[in-house]
Amino acid sequence: MSTGYDANRWKRFDDWDGRALRLDKFAIEDPENGFSAFHGAADPRPGLKIKGGKVTAMDGVAAEDFDLIDAFIATYHIDPDIAEEAMAIPSGELARMLVDMNVPRTELTRLARGLTPAKLAEAVAQLNAMEIAFAYSKMRARQSPGNQAHVTNAKDDPLQLAADAAIAVALGFDEIETTMRVARNSWSNALACCVGSAVGRAGTLFQCSSEEAEELEIGMAGFTSYAETVSVYGTESAFIDGDDTPWSKAWLAAAYASRGIKMRCTSGAAAELLMGFHEAKSLLYLEARCLCLQRGMGSQGTQNGGIDGAPLAASMPGGVREIMAETLIAVWLDLECASGNDARHSESDMRVAAKVLPYLIGGSDLICSGFGSILKYDNSFNPSSFNGEELEEFLVLQRDFEADGGLTAVEDARALDLRRRAIDALSHVLKDLGLAQATEVMKRSVAVASGSNDTDTFATRDVGLISDKIAGDGVTVLDVIRSLHRGGFVHEAENLLFLVKLRVSGDYLQTSAVVRDNKVISAINDPNDYTGPGTGHRLSEARRKELAAIRDVLDRDEVLRAEAASEMGEAKAIRYQTMGAANPGTERKEIVVGVSPGFGSKIFRTLAGHRLSTVLRALQSGIERGGGTMRLVRLWHTADTSFLGLSAARLSGSGIGIGIQSKGTAVIHHKDRLPHNNLELFSNAPITTLEHYENMGFNATVYSRGELPEPVVVPTRGEALGARFHARVALIYAIETAMTEDGATTETLQITFLEDS
Amino acid sequence: MADKSLTASDYPIAENRPDAVIGHRGKPLSSLTMEAVLNGDVTMEDLRITPQALEQQAQISKSAGRSTLAGNFERAAEMTRLSQEEVMAIYELLRPGRAASKDSLLDVAQRVRDEQDAPLLADFVEEAARFYEKRGLFRKRY
Numbered sequence: 001m002s003t004g005y006d007a008n009r010w011k012r013f014d015d016w017d018g019r020a021l022r023l024d025k026f027a028i029e030d031p032e033n034g035f036s037a038f039h040g041a042a043d044p045r046p047g048l049k050i051k052g053g054k055v056t057a058m059d060g061v062a063a064e065d066f067d068l069i070d071a072f073i074a075t076y077h078i079d080p081d082i083a084e085e086a087m088a089i090p091s092g093e094l095a096r097m098l099v100d101m102n103v104p105r106t107e108l109t110r111l112a113r114g115l116t117p118a119k120l121a122e123a124v125a126q127l128n129a130m131e132i133a134f135a136y137s138k139m140r141a142r143q144s145p146g147n148q149a150h151v152t153n154a155k156d157d158p159l160q161l162a163a164d165a166a167i168a169v170a171l172g173f174d175e176i177e178t179t180m181r182v183a184r185n186s187w188s189n190a191l192a193c194c195v196g197s198a199v200g201r202a203g204t205l206f207q208c209s210s211e212e213a214e215e216l217e218i219g220m221a222g223f224t225s226y227a228e229t230v231s232v233y234g235t236e237s238a239f240i241d242g243d244d245t246p247w248s249k250a251w252l253a254a255a256y257a258s259r260g261i262k263m264r265c266t267s268g269a270a271a272e273l274l275m276g277f278h279e280a281k282s283l284l285y286l287e288a289r290c291l292c293l294q295r296g297m298g299s300q301g302t303q304n305g306g307i308d309g310a311p312l313a314a315s316m317p318g319g320v321r322e323i324m325a326e327t328l329i330a331v332w333l334d335l336e337c338a339s340g341n342d343a344r345h346s347e348s349d350m351r352v353a354a355k356v357l358p359y360l361i362g363g364s365d366l367i368c369s370g371f372g373s374i375l376k377y378d379n380s381f382n383p384s385s386f387n388g389e390e391l392e393e394f395l396v397l398q399r400d401f402e403a404d405g406g407l408t409a410v411e412d413a414r415a416l417d418l419r420r421r422a423i424d425a426l427s428h429v430l431k432d433l434g435l436a437q438a439t440e441v442m443k444r445s446v447a448v449a450s451g452s453n454d455t456d457t458f459a460t461r462d463v464g465l466i467s468d469k470i471a472g473d474g475v476t477v478l479d480v481i482r483s484l485h486r487g488g489f490v491h492e493a494e495n496l497l498f499l500v501k502l503r504v505s506g507d508y509l510q511t512s513a514v515v516r517d518n519k520v521i522s523a524i525n526d527p528n529d530y531t532g533p534g535t536g537h538r539l540s541e542a543r544r545k546e547l548a549a550i551r552d553v554l555d556r557d558e559v560l561r562a563e564a565a566s567e568m569g570e571a572k573a574i575r576y577q578t579m580g581a582a583n584p585g586t587e588r589k590e591i592v593v594g595v596s597p598g599f600g601s602k603i604f605r606t607l608a609g610h611r612l613s614t615v616l617r618a619l620q621s622g623i624e625r626g627g628g629t630m631r632l633v634r635l636w637h638t639a640d641t642s643f644l645g646l647s648a649a650r651l652s653g654s655g656i657g658i659g660i661q662s663k664g665t666a667v668i669h670h671k672d673r674l675p676h677n678n679l680e681l682f683s684n685a686p687i688t689t690l691e692h693y694e695n696m697g698f699n700a701t702v703y704s705r706g707e708l709p710e711p712v713v714v715p716t717r718g719e720a721l722g723a724r725f726h727a728r729v730a731l732i733y734a735i736e737t738a739m740t741e742d743g744a745t746t747e748t749l750q751i752t753f754l755e756d757s
Numbered sequence: 758m759a760d761k762s763l764t765a766s767d768y769p770i771a772e773n774r775p776d777a778v779i780g781h782r783g784k785p786l787s788s789l790t791m792e793a794v795l796n797g798d799v800t801m802e803d804l805r806i807t808p809q810a811l812e813q814q815a816q817i818s819k820s821a822g823r824s825t826l827a828g829n830f831e832r833a834a835e836m837t838r839l840s841q842e843e844v845m846a847i848y849e850l851l852r853p854g855r856a857a858s859k860d861s862l863l864d865v866a867q868r869v870r871d872e873q874d875a876p877l878l879a880d881f882v883e884e885a886a887r888f889y890e891k892r893g894l895f896r897k898r899y
Contacts, residue, residue: 213845213848245852247881248852257836258811258837260804299826299829478794504804505786507771519769
C-alpha cells in the first residue's frame with residue numbers, strides 16, 4: 001500500500017483542485033491587451049470643451065477626430081447647459097455625493113447629463129464595493145424592485161413554455177423573456193409564452209428575443225410587449241462588427257416606441273474584448289461610453305452589468321466590482337437597469353450568491369435580467385446565475401435578509417393547477433386556430449415535468465410547422481383573445497386584452513415601467529426617493545409575511561405531531577414505571593443513567609431517529625458488557641446534558657453517571673468533576689449511532705474501575721448539523737426545559753422492554 | 758389636447774387622463790371592450806399607439822427631466838406614419854455599408870420629410886449620412 005508520504009505537494013491543493021471553483025479560469029491584469037477592469041492602458045482623462053453650444057472636444061479627442069460613438073454622445077448625451085457646472089466638480093466630490101444620502105438622486109441625475117464617459121467612470125471608480133452597492137440602491141430609478149425570468153426549453157415545446165410562463169408569473173416576475181433553440185420557432189414560442197403569461201394574473205410583460213425585424217413583427221402582432229435586444233458597444237470597430245451604428249440602433253429604439261413596445265438597450269463589460277476590439281481601454285470606461293450612448297438615443301433603460309461578458313469580466317482582478325460600478329453609472333444616468341446577474345459568471349455557487357447579494361438587498365429595477373425560471377439545460381440563453389434548480393435558494397435569501405427580490409413562493413398544488421390551466425388554454429388555442437393538436441399524453445407529461453428531458457411532446461420539427469403557420473396565417477393577439485374566450489378561458493382572454501390595451505396610451509414606455517396589480521408603475525409615479533433610513537423602498541408587513549412564507553417551516557405543533565406519531569411504537573416497545581425518589585447508591589458496579597424530563601413521555605426519538613427504547617437498550621448492553629449494572633433515574637430539576645450527567649454521577653455508587661437528553665445528546669460524567677468538564681460527550685446527536693451508545697455504556701464501566709478507555713469519537717463529515725437540526729432542537733429543548741422545576745426530586749425509573757428490537 | 762402639455766401628475770395617462778387617449782380610428786380607450794373584440798369591432802389598428810400618445814409621453818418625460826427619452830418619443834411619433842416595411846428598410850440602410858453613398862441616405866431623408874411629414878427623422882438620417890461619410894462607412898461589407 002502506498003502511503004504517499006513522499007508526495008511533493010500539500011494534498012490540500014488536490015482538495016482545492018476538486019472544487020467547482022477551479023473550473024473557473026482567471027486572467028492576469030493586462031491593460032495593453034484589454035484585460036483591465038478600471039485602468040485601461042489607453043483610458044483618456046476626462047475633459048470637455050464646448051463652443052457656441054457645441055462640443056469641440058471630449059475626453060481628450062477633438063471633434064474633428066470623433067468616432068461615431070464620440071459624435072453621438074457629444075450630440076445627444078451631453079447637455080451643454082449643465083456640462084460646465086458638472087464637469088467642474090472634482091470626481092472625488094461626485095463620488096462623495098453618490099454615497100451622501102443628503103444629496104437627492106434627482107440632483108445627481110441632473111449633473112449626469114453634463115458628464116462625459118471618462119468623468120463618470122473616474123467618479124464611480126473611487127468607490128469601494130460597499131459604497132457602489134449603497135449608491136446603486138440610492139440611485140436606481142423605480143422605488144419598487146422587480147425581477148425578470150427566462151422561459152425557454154430545449155425542445156422549444158410550446159406546451160412547456162406555456163406552463164413555465166404561468167409559473168414565472170405566479171412567482172412574481174415582472175417580465176419574462178423567451179428565445180429559441182431553432183430560430184424558425186419564434187412565432188410558436190411567442191404565442192405559447194403569451195398565452196401562458198396570461199394565466200393567473202394580468203400584466204406580466206413578455207419579450208421574444210429574435211432577429212430584429214422579426215422581433216418587431218412579433219411585437220406588432222401583439223404577442224410581445226417589450227424588447228431588450230438592442231445591443232450597443234463601446235468602440236466603433238466593435239459596433240460596426242456587430243453590424244450596426246449608433247444611428248441605426250437609435251432608429252430601432254424609436255421603431256419600438258412607435259409600435260408601443262417597451263425597449264431597453266443591452267451592453268455590458270467585456271463585450272468589446274470578446275469581439276476583439278477593445279482599443280486597450282478598461283471595461284468600465286467602454287461601458288460608460290455605451291451607457292452615455294443609450295441615454296443619448298433616448299432608451300428608457302439598459303440591460304447591463306456584465307451580461308454575456310460577465311464571465312470574462314469576472315476573470316480579472318476587480319471584475320465583479322467593475323460590474324457593480326457599471327450598473328451604478330446606468331442608474332446615475334437615470335436609466336432603468338436590468339442589472340445582469342443572468343449569464344452565470346462562475347461554477348462556484350458562492351461566487352454566484354455573493355455577486356447577486358448587493359442587488360438583492362439594495363433592490364434593482366430588475367435584479368436579474370434573466371433569472372432562469374427553468375432548469376439549466378432548458379435555458380436557451382445559457383445557464384443563468386440562478387435557475388430552476390436554485391430558485392428556492394433565492395426565496396430563502398429574500399427571507400434571510402428581508403429583502404424583496406421580486407419573487408414569492410408558489411405552493412405545490414397551485415403550481416400544478418396553473419401548469420394544467422396554461423397547457424389546456426394553449427392546447428385549445430392551437431386546436432381552435434388550426435395550428436396543432438396536443439394529445440392527452442403530451443399534456444399530462446408536460447404538466448408534471450420538471451424539465452424537457454421528462455416530456456413526451458411535440459417534436460422540434462412540428463414546432464417549426466406550428467410557427468410557420470402562425471406567421472403565414474397572420475395570427476394576431478386578437479385572434480388569440482377571441483379563441484381563449486371561445487374555449488371558456490375568459491380570465492386569460494381578459495388578462496391578455498388588458499395588456500395589449502396598455503400599449504395604446506404608451507404608459508409603459510416610460511423609464512422603469514412594469515405592471516403591478518393592474519397598474520403601470522414607473523420612475524414617474526413610483527420614483528426612488530431614498531434620502532436615508534425610513535425612506536425609499538421598505539417592506540410592507542404583508543410583503544414581509546409573503547417573503548417569510550416558504551415551504552416546510554417548522555413550528556412547535558409540528559414537532560409534537562411528529563413525536564405523537566412515534567409514541568405508539570414506543571408504547572409497544574417499553575414501559576417506564578416511576579418508583580419514587582432516587583437515593584444515592586452504594587453498589588460500586590452501578591452506572592446511573594439520568595434522563596431528561598420529557599424522555600419517553602413527550603419525546604420518543606433522538607435527532608438521529610433512534611427510538612429511545614433502543615438507545616436505553618444499547619446503553620444497558622454496553623454497561624453489562626463491561627460488567628456493570630444500569631440504574632435509571634429521571635431528573636426533573638434540569639434538562640441540560642452536563643447537569644444530567646453530573647447529577648447521575650453523584651447518585652451513582654461507582655461515581656460514574658451518564659446523562660442523556662431526549663434528543664440523544666449524552667455525556668459520561670464523574671461525581672467530582674466540574675459540570676462542563678465531563679469525561680466523554682456525544683454532542684452531535686443526529687449522527688450518533690446505537691453502536692456509539694453501546695460503547696458509551698461500556699466506557700462508563702471502564703471509568704468506574706478507575707481506568708482510561710479509548711474514548712468513543714462520533715465521526716463527522718462536516719455536515720452543517722446546526723442548519724439541519726437546530727430549529728427542531730430549540731423546539732424540543734424548550735418543551736423539556738418547560739417541564740423542569742427548581743429543586744424537584746429525582747425519580748427512580750424502572751423500565752421493561754416489551755419486544756425484541 | 759395639444760394645447761396644454763401633460764406632466765408627471767397626468768401619468769399614467771390611461772388611468773388619469775383616459776379621455777386623452779384616442780386610437781388611430783378614433784376609438785376611445787373605453788370602447789376597447791371584450792365584447793367589442795368578440796364582435797370583431799376591434800382591429801390591431803385600434804391597438805396601435807398614436808403619434809398623439811407618444812407626444813404626450815414625450816411631454817411627461819420632459820417634465821421629469823428626461824429630454825433624451827422625450828426626443829426618442831418625438832421621433833417615434835413621426836415614425837408611426839411609416840409602414841413597417843419602410844421602418845425596416847431605412848433601418849437596414851442605416852446599418853454599416855448598406856448605403857453605397859451618402860446620396861441614398863439623403864434621398865430617404867428627403868422622402869420622409871416631404872411625403873411623411875417627418876422632419877425629425879429626416880434630420881436624423883441626414884446627420885447619420887454626414888458622420889458616415891466622415892468615418893468611411895459607405896464601404897461594401899458583403
